[in-house]
Amino acid sequence: MFNLPPTEQYSKVPEAEKKGGGFLKKIFYSLNSTVGPAKGHKRLLMSVKRIYGWEWNTLIPCHGDTIEGNGKEIFGKIFDWHINGKK
Structure with missing residues (x-):
């Protein structure tokens, strides 16, 4: 699971050193955010x-x-909760 954008992760990086965005970054962030409908x-x-x-x-x-x-089998073990709704 992602929770983008990673603001905490880069909180101590000076603004001048942060990489720019772009169209693909915006799409990736919007699809991997917990904000809104997710x-x-x-x-x-x-x-x-x-x-x-x-x-x-x-x-x-x-x-x-x-x-x-x-x-x-390993995939099923890892994602069992999502596949079968089991905790």
């Missing part, structure tokens, strides 16, 4: 259920090692 987060959760319904067994994370053979 549609980006809600759509992510819908995607998690859809992805879990597919047939696959290898999980390639953005960071970390590829999980081969039981990737879907």
Whole structure:
């Protein structure tokens, strides 16, 4: 989950040193914010259920090692609450 913009994270950085934005940054922030309807987060959760319904067994994370053979099982364990509504 994201909670953008990361104002606290960059609170001690002088304004002159902060990078500019741009159109893509604005879109990314709007989809990953908890402000307003939080549609980006809600759509992510819908995607998690859809992805879990597919047939696959290898999980390639953005960071970390590829999980081969039981990737879907690990994905299901991590996202169980979102897939099945269990805590």
